[in-house]
Structure formats: C-alpha cells, structure tokens
Amino acid sequence: MKINVDRERCVGAGQCVLAAAGVFDQSREDGLVELLSAEPPQELHAAVTEAELICPSGAIEIQP
C-alpha cells in the first residue's frame, strides 16, 4: 500500500488523523494534512482505508 496526499485539495478537516493518527497528521501552520508514513505497515491498512473513505475532500489516494 502506498499513500498519496494532495495538500492542495485538503480542507484541514482532520478526519484522517482521527482514523489513522500514526499515518496522518495536520501541519501546525495551516492545519493541512501531513503524511507521516507513505507506506504504512499492514496492521494500519484498515485504518488508512477508513481515512481515505472518510476524507471529505478526496485528498487521500491509496495505491494498492
């Protein structure tokens, strides 16, 4: 699994951080998404998928 985030689309809603805190964070300056780990370990995949689904702006993209 490989994750891409598009900060230009992110609206800073923070849903991704709620779903998968170890993988996503929000930047201190603008609150937009920051990727902590682009290729997270297997045990986080379910949480990351949840984040992708719940992100309101479609800013998170997962390549299988």
Added chain:
Amino acid sequence: MTGLNDIVVVGAGAAGATTAETLRRQGYDGRLTLLGAEPHLPYDRPPLSKQILTGHWEPDRIRLRAPEAYDRLGIDLRLGIPATRLDRTGRAVELADGSRLRADAVVVATGVRPRRLPGREGADRCGEPAGVYVLRTLDDALRLHAALAGGPRLVVAGAGLLGTEAAVAARRLGADVTLVCPARVPLLDLLGPHAAGLVAATHRGLGLRVRRDRVTAVTTARGAVTGVRLSDGSRLDADLVLVATGSVPCTDWLRGSGVSVEDGVVCDLLSAAGPGVWAAGDVANRPDPRTGRRGRWEHRTHAAEQAMAVARNLLAGTAARPFAPLPSFWTDQHDLKIQVFGDLAGTDRCHIAEGSPAEGRFTALYGAGDHVRGAVAVNMPRQAQRLRTLVETRAAWTDRPPQPTPLGAADT
C-alpha cells in the same frame, strides 16, 4: 450477507459513492450498481461555492475518485439516468430510460435540490427568468461563475452557509453583491457570536452589503431579471439573483413505493427505512441518539459517515449498529476557515480556549446545563481536533481546558 446478490445505490454523490465503495471494502461481492442523475463522475460539492465558483480550481479537481476506480471496485456506475420508481414488492428500481434493475437492497442517497422562491416551486431551470440562479451542482456553479464576469449586480437571497460563501466568491470576482439575510447576523445560530462576528467583519471588509430582510419575489422585464422585491415592500435592482434559501429532499421517485417520506426518507437508528431500504446523506431523516431529535443533516462529513454506517449495517444483519455521529461541518469565509463540532443551539455559556477573536484565530467551547455541547475553531484546524473529544464525551463544563494561553505556547 446471505441472500444479497443485487444492491442498487441511487444517487452518485458523496453518500452514494461512499456507500458503494464501503460495500466492496467490507467484502460484498455481488452485483453493485451506482445510479446518478447527473452526467458527471461523483464529485465533492463543498468546493462548488468556494474554489469552483471563484474559478481557482478546474472541475476535474473535485472528482471523488479517479475514473478507473469504479471499474476496479466492480461498481456498475450509470450516470445521467435518474431512477424514476422503486418497486419494493417486485424488488426493482426503474430508470428514466425504461430499464429495470433487480434490487435485493436499495440505498437511497439522492440528496436534495435547491428550494425555489415562493410561487416558483414547480419551476424547472428552463422556466426561470434569465438571471436567476441556484447552486447545487457542478453545472450550476460553472453557469454562475460565467455569469459573474464583468461585475454584475448580484442579490443573494438567503444567508446560510451556501449563500454567504457564494456571496464572498462573487465579491472576489468583482461583482457588486447584496446579501439578503432575514436574521440579525448571518450564521449566528450555526457559528456562535464570536465566529459570526468575525465573518460579519470579513464581509464588510470585502465590501459585501448585508440587508436584513427577506426576498419575496424576483422582478423581471422581457424574461430577464431586473431585481428583487423584499418583504418590507422595497426593491433592489439586480442583474443576477442567486436563490440560496434552503433545500428540498429528492424523494419524488419514491412516491407510491411505500417508503415513508417526511422531509426526507424517514429512517431508524440503523439508517434503515424499512426492509431492504436504507438511506444516507442529505436525504436521510433520522433520529439523533445524542439528542433524541429527528432531522436531516446537510454536512459533508455526515454524508460519508452515514454512508459507511449504512454499508456496514446492510451487510451486518442482526449485528447492525446504531449510527450516532457527532455533528460537524466547516465553512470557508474568505480568509477564515471555521470548523464547528456539536450543536451551539441553546447553549448558554462560552469559553475561549485558545487564541482570541481579536486575532482572528481562536477555539471556543460552548456549553449548557454544565456540559460541553459544542466547539468552534477559527483558523486553528489542528487545535480543533482536541476540542472535538470534549464535545463528543459531553465533558463537564468544569473539566474544560484552563484560561486562554498565548498562541505560541498552546500550540504544541
């Protein structure tokens, strides 16, 4: 999951697309059809009144998923063909092109359409005089954007989230904008006094006029708009009118189906609307287990959350779980990014937790009956998440964070 071979999701917006995707991710491997009345691939609506209306973003950018994603997920996406009837006894959905789809389960995710001005409820788009606009779809947004060229005089009827955001966008494009707002201050009930005050100041700074009144009619000459009439009897001249006075659920196609409809599809705590029928998103009227009140929520995050809950419950059989989301939405008002959690209505106390309204950045908690009920964050998206938990757990008012701390220090 037994006995389910055909699921039809009607409505290809955020709720519909998320339902379909979640069904697959949860392991459903039967036939799955996603029906959309609009010709476009599923897209995100919030940018319509923001980056799309100002022209900063190309329409491609708001697609929810890449075009090939639907094939990859085995979703039969049918666009541009509305559903016209639900036949519950025959377990089928009928489409405008005369075809009939078998459906063991149906998810209603048809959203809402803009309410028209009084006396014009029946009018379709072609029936409106030139210059009257609504804003719900991508096509609406592109049309309005095009009409805003050349600095026209625009009257926005209605000052909710949609009306205010569109007014800001139009002003930034150089239009002469009057926002007609029946309330004392736009968005006061939704955002609370501090954030609504900042929004009002921002509107003034942009040269946006706010008129406290109600639009009762559009005046026309030779089939084109000349202005609006207000409830105090006066008139405002205008070249364009944006009607942003709320919305009506898209449930016409359910007429005669036996599905209970009352301001949306009436569903239960599981988001079910009867055997084999489910509802998600703006169209769903559901009880809120947190407050006991029933209603529809028109917020983007809610649409996705309910869609995920519906997909899971649909497959879960007796293990279905009540859907109990926390209300949350955001709005962009020029350079203010505002997030709200919970419900500020009926709250009687407020506490600024970080920053200050004067600096244009703050977080605030709102409470009632000694409990935290809502939180607002302006230009502090990261800090907003911390307050969320206090609202979610209905923390005791006395457990709220201490006094305001200087910005830098609080931001760890």
